[in-house]
Amino acid sequence: MFSPHTAKEREEMLAEIGVSSLAELTAQVPQELLYPQYNLPAALTESELTAHMAELGRKNRGLVCFAGAGAYDHYIPSAIKHIASRGEFLTAYTPYQAEASQGTLQAIYEFQSSVCALFEMDAANASMYEGATALCEAVNAAMRITRRNKILLSAALHPEYKETLKTYFTPKGEAVFSEIPCVNGVIDPAALDSLLGEDTAAVVLATPNFYGMLEDAQAVSDKAHARKALLISVVNPVSLGVLATPGSYGADFAVAEGQPLGNPLNYGGPYLGIFSCKKEHIRHMPGRICGMTKDVDGKRAFVLTLQAREQHIRREKAASNICSNEALCALQAVIYLALLGPRGLKEAAELCVEKAHVLAEKIASLNGFKLRFNGAFFNEFVVECPVAADKVRNALLKDGILAGVSLGAFDKTMKNCLLVCATEKRTDAEIERFVSALGRFSK
Amino acid sequence: MTAMTETKAVEATLVSIEKSVAGMRALTFPRAKKPASSYLPAQALRKTAPKLPELSEFGVVRHYTNLSRKNYSLDTHFYPLGSCTMKYNPRVNEDIAAMPEFAGVHPYAPDSAVQGTLEMHYRMEKLLCEITGLSAFTLQPAAGAHGELTGIFIAAAYHRSRKDKTRTEIVVADSSHGTNPASAALGGFSVVTVNSREDGRVNLDEMRKAVTAKTALVMLTVPNTVGLFESEICAVSKIAHEAGALFYMDGANFNAVMGLAKPASFGVDIMHLNLHKSFSTPHGGGGPGSGPVGVGENLKDFLPAPRVTEHDGKYKVEKKWRGSIGRVRSFMSNAGVVLKGYAYLRRHDGQTLRTIAENSILNANYVRVKLKDLFPCAFDEHCMHECVLTSVPERLNGVKTLDVAKRLLDYGFYAPTIYFPLIVHEAMMIEPTETESRATLDLFIAAMRAIYAETQENAELVKHAPYNLPVRRLDEVGAARNPDISWCAV
Numbered sequence: 009m010f011s012p013h014t015a016k017e018r019e020e021m022l023a024e025i026g027v028s029s030l031a032e033l034t035a036q037v038p039q040e041l042l043y044p045q046y047n048l049p050a051a052l053t054e055s056e057l058t059a060h061m062a063e064l065g066r067k068n069r070g071l072v073c074f075a076g077a078g079a080y081d082h083y084i085p086s087a088i089k090h091i092a093s094r095g096e097f098l099t100a101y102t103p104y105q106a107e108a109s110q111g112t113l114q115a116i117y118e119f120q121s122s123v124c125a126l127f128e129m130d131a132a133n134a135s136m137y138e139g140a141t142a143l144c145e146a147v148n149a150a151m152r153i154t155r156r157n158k159i160l161l162s163a164a165l166h167p168e169y170k171e172t173l174k175t176y177f178t179p180k181g182e183a184v185f186s187e188i189p190c191v192n193g194v195i196d197p198a199a200l201d202s203l204l205g206e207d208t209a210a211v212v213l214a215t216p217n218f219y220g221m222l223e224d225a226q227a228v229s230d231k232a233h234a235r236k237a238l239l240i241s242v243v244n245p246v247s248l249g250v251l252a253t254p255g256s257y258g259a260d261f262a263v264a265e266g267q268p269l270g271n272p273l274n275y276g277g278p279y280l281g282i283f284s285c286k287k288e289h290i291r292h293m294p295g296r297i298c299g300m301t302k303d304v305d306g307k308r309a310f311v312l313t314l315q316a317r318e319q320h321i322r323r324e325k326a327a328s329n330i331c332s333n334e335a336l337c338a339l340q341a342v343i344y345l346a347l348l349g350p351r352g353l354k355e356a357a358e359l360c361v362e363k364a365h366v367l368a369e370k371i372a373s374l375n376g377f378k379l380r381f382n383g384a385f386f387n388e389f390v391v392e393c394p395v396a397a398d399k400v401r402n403a404l405l406k407d408g409i410l411a412g413v414s415l416g417a418f419d420k421t422m423k424n425c426l427l428v429c430a431t432e433k434r435t436d437a438e439i440e441r442f443v444s445a446l447g448r449f450s451k
Numbered sequence: 452m453t454a455m456t457e458t459k460a461v462e463a464t465l466v467s468i469e470k471s472v473a474g475m476r477a478l479t480f481p482r483a484k485k486p487a488s489s490y491l492p493a494q495a496l497r498k499t500a501p502k503l504p505e506l507s508e509f510g511v512v513r514h515y516t517n518l519s520r521k522n523y524s525l526d527t528h529f530y531p532l533g534s535c536t537m538k539y540n541p542r543v544n545e546d547i548a549a550m551p552e553f554a555g556v557h558p559y560a561p562d563s564a565v566q567g568t569l570e571m572h573y574r575m576e577k578l579l580c581e582i583t584g585l586s587a588f589t590l591q592p593a594a595g596a597h598g599e600l601t602g603i604f605i606a607a608a609y610h611r612s613r614k615d616k617t618r619t620e621i622v623v624a625d626s627s628h629g630t631n632p633a634s635a636a637l638g639g640f641s642v643v644t645v646n647s648r649e650d651g652r653v654n655l656d657e658m659r660k661a662v663t664a665k666t667a668l669v670m671l672t673v674p675n676t677v678g679l680f681e682s683e684i685c686a687v688s689k690i691a692h693e694a695g696a697l698f699y700m701d702g703a704n705f706n707a708v709m710g711l712a713k714p715a716s717f718g719v720d721i722m723h724l725n726l727h728k729s730f731s732t733p734h735g736g737g738g739p740g741s742g743p744v745g746v747g748e749n750l751k752d753f754l755p756a757p758r759v760t761e762h763d764g765k766y767k768v769e770k771k772w773r774g775s776i777g778r779v780r781s782f783m784s785n786a787g788v789v790l791k792g793y794a795y796l797r798r799h800d801g802q803t804l805r806t807i808a809e810n811s812i813l814n815a816n817y818v819r820v821k822l823k824d825l826f827p828c829a830f831d832e833h834c835m836h837e838c839v840l841t842s843v844p845e846r847l848n849g850v851k852t853l854d855v856a857k858r859l860l861d862y863g864f865y866a867p868t869i870y871f872p873l874i875v876h877e878a879m880m881i882e883p884t885e886t887e888s889r890a891t892l893d894l895f896i897a898a899m900r901a902i903y904a905e906t907q908e909n910a911e912l913v914k915h916a917p918y919n920l921p922v923r924r925l926d927e928v929g930a931a932r933n934p935d936i937s938w939c940a941v
Contacts, residue, residue, distance in 0.1 A: 009798045009807075010885070013888070021817045024820060025816045025820050030812070030813065032833065034680075036679065036682050037711060037712060038684070041712045041713075042711055044713050046800065048582070048800050051800040051803055053798075058543065058547070061794065064568075065550050065552030066552065068553065068566065068567040069565070070551070070555065078781055079782065087477075091512060091516060091519070094516065096520060096522040096524045096527060097522065098540070098736075099526045099733045100523065101734045101736070101865075103522075104866075105857075106927075107860055107917050107922055107923065107924070107925070108865055108917075110921045111519045112736035114466065114518050116736075117466065121468065121936075124938075124939040125501040125502040125503050125937075125938075130939075132937065137594060138781055140781040141779075148637075168781040175604060175755065175779055176604075176779075178604075178777075179604055179607035179611075179638050250487040250496060250497055251491075252496060252497055256497075273557050274553070274554050274785075274787040275556040275782070275787075277785035278787050290934065290936075296737065299931070299934050301925050301929055302929070303922040303924060304923050304926075309922040311925045313936070314934060318629075320628075323629045323633060323642075324633060328633065329599065329634040331595065331630050332594040332737055332738040332740040333594070334737075335737030337735075337738070339735075345503050346504050346511045346514070347477040348477070348478055350502075351476065352477070352480065355482065355483070356480055358482075358487045359481070361483070361491065362484060362490065384495055410557055417770070
């Protein structure tokens with residue numbers, strides 16, 4: 009499909025090349041291996057394909073989403089998809105030829121700047137794959153910078169981030185991970201004190217953490233820095249519309265899952281990893297970085313810079329192996345931030361806080377339901393159900409509601425716990441409907 | 452410059468924050484009844500507003516629309532970027548990926564609510580197995596380099612499972628993409644590089660010496676980055692296997708193989724594919740991609756969890772099994788990209804896949820023979836999907852590949868991949884792909900020949916190109932010396 013040559017053109021081109029058949033061009037392939045049988049379904053036309061995909065789509069359920077746990081159902085302004093689907097953005101490659109890629113490059117510069125503004129960090133790159141791998145890169149950088157190998161992870165870090173770290177660092181065998189236990193859903197400061205040592209490279213803090221709870225980030229930061237360990241903060245970018253920033257409490261690296269910024273849920277991807285750091289660590293940053301410069305006429309221009317860190321130049325000595333990142337998702341994120349602006353972002357974040365707190369209060373007032381932890385939270389919280397959370401979640405599918413994330417899948421001791429989220433997108437009516445459906449389980 | 456053009460130029464390069472007007476709004480939300488401070492402790496709150504632009508919605512749309520117009524893209528320009536497979540991105544695939552039934556699904560929705568998405572993953576895995584001959588695929592990796600790393604983790608786990616602790620090296624070719632050695636290093640291996648022969652293929656004698664009891668994995672790109680098929684690939688896989696190592700095929704250039712041969716038949720144990728290359732998903736200015744990794748039967752259990760399995764027509768996310776290396780990311784996959792790749796594959800059968808490979812090979816050879824008298828071919832024989840031409844500055848009055856690339860931009864063509872592979876002096880790696888018409892190739896060939904003529908008549912003109920783009924040549928040294936990478940910097 010999509011090969012435009014006519015048979016006549018093919019013949020003429022072969023003649024120009026000076027061969028009589030295509031087989032002459034593929035003579036370098038071991039001949040006995042050529043042209044195997046392919047047992048593939050019949051090729052579909054565009055309309056057949058559309059019908060097939062519609063049929064598959066019908067097998068997914070449209071649900072009102074009260075699930076979060078690292079992927080959030082925020083409102084996505086219409087203008088984003090219209091801009092990001094322009095062929096000039098959609099079908100360009102990584103901007104190697106800067107003069108012919110100023111659009112993508114300036115958008116990357118604006119993305120980096122917006123991340124720096126939102127996070128109050130000095131530097132950000134053009135994006136990573138997603139949140140968990142962005143964290144892996146930050147841990148890698150922290151070990152290189154400190155020449156230490158012990159990493160302390162908040163027990164309330166997203167379990168899939170912990171698993172990804174384990175996969176990334178097991179083969180190399182240098183990093184030693186320990187978990188900082190939690191009390192009431194947040195880091196136990198005494199436990200952190202006893203774990204921190206002269207060999208600690210970094211403390212990994214998540215706030216809001218996996219349970220939605222806000223940590224005392226300043227205290228954790230101070231403790232880490234007192235032992236000359238670095239602080240890596242994992243945050244929700246939308247929360248920074250109201251919450252204290254990683255820069256304000258002195259994080260050395262701040263990473264995030266960037267999906268909440270204008271990117272659809274997409275069953276988990278494509279998303280974008282946000283990676284930011286203090287300026288002294290810039291040369292340890294992985295991935296693409298765009299810089300502002302001038303052309304020979306002195307005109308403002310943008311270009312990929314600090315490339316001496318990267319794989320295509322440094323090969324095995326590179327800061328990371330990353331090549332393609334998630335540029336189009338980052339474009340969607342920067343357009344989102346431009347559309348919301350500082351005030352829109354604050355409004356959205358305040359609505360998240362309010363709706364989640366209203367919902368939490370309503371659920372907690374149902375007999376048999378209670379909040380698992382009692383500290384501050386942003387837009388999600390853990391509810392202890394009177395029965396297994398799986399059962400509650402499955403029952404509410406009939407109401408067209410995704411009730412949250414059942415935590416038993418991550419922690420056997422939390423079988424009855426449901427991680428529930430409300431973003432600014434959830435209406436009062438949806439919240440009422442959700443609470444009343446939960447009421448069926450009320451004792 | 453007249454006052455008018457000067458004004459235009461200044462407007463055109465303003466970044467969004469410079470267009471900001473205090474109090475301007477695009478999107479608004481209903482106001483919360485109470486401020487965040489009534490729900491949260493004061494020390495948890497942000498103290499200063501972020502320095503983000505304040506614009507109208509129209510202002511945002513016009514700003515980014517005008518930015519887009521400063522890009523060359525596949526839709527607007529021929530984009531012969533070698534090893535990047537810039538083929539046409541079918542539009543219906545965009546519609547499919549954006550269907551709310553797929554795009555609106557939360558990754559933790561229970562399996563029963565996402566049967567369509569899971570079925571698509573399952574079917575995609577089966578299709579990829581069929582076209583590669585491999586036994587199983589993971590769809591987790593978000594890009595090619597991520598796939599390489601996943602493959603390296605699988606190799607490490609395989610040797611670990613055999614209690615073989617001596618295998619600390621990965622062998623790569625000197626013509627490999629930089630990601631191969633970088634991924635190997637990230638996976639904790641040291642890198643042994645094998646040189647290429649004069650005919651552009653990996654040196655088999657050196658390979659025999661390089662592969663030892665310390666070798667965990669041998670990585671080879673096929674076709675390789677000089678656009679040639681590694682004719683002795685079966686010998687390479689044999690060398691690897693006889694030494695107890697595994698054999699990895701970098702599938703970045705799979706476009707020239709699909710429909711022609713199955714990598715499993717070369718003795719490949721592990722390979723990654725790039726859905727954003729061979730399978731037509733758009734590059735988006737640098738991602739998102741998707742880099743599925745396939746393995747032979749003996750390595751199936753090492754694949755990252757989770758994966759989608761099927762029992763009696765019901766699809767399930769399998770979260771854990773013995774031997775898995777674990778996950779390489781959060782959630783399932785770049786599902787939205789996998790969907791586009793799936794949609795593309797369903798438009799094809801064995802015969803049309805073969806046409807893709809053949810026409811990509813035809814187009815590359817057509818460009819090669821029409822230009823090699825002026826820009827000599829690094830390896831003068833029939834090529835696969837891409838050809839590597841060179842600029843010979845002595846023949847071009849000192850004009851170099853960089854200059855030719857920049858001048859091509861003036862002619863309305865994106866540039867080839869330049870100065871890569873590293874083993875070719877003044878390299879220009881040209882990959883037209885099968886979706887370009889003969890008419891486009893002829894225009895490109897004419898432009899290259901015209902540039903050659905310019906080097907003979909007025910080489911200085913070429914040396915200072917481009918002239919017709921939004922900006923001229925850039926101060927890259929200054930950019931790296933004093934990095935200005937954020938508008939927040941003081």
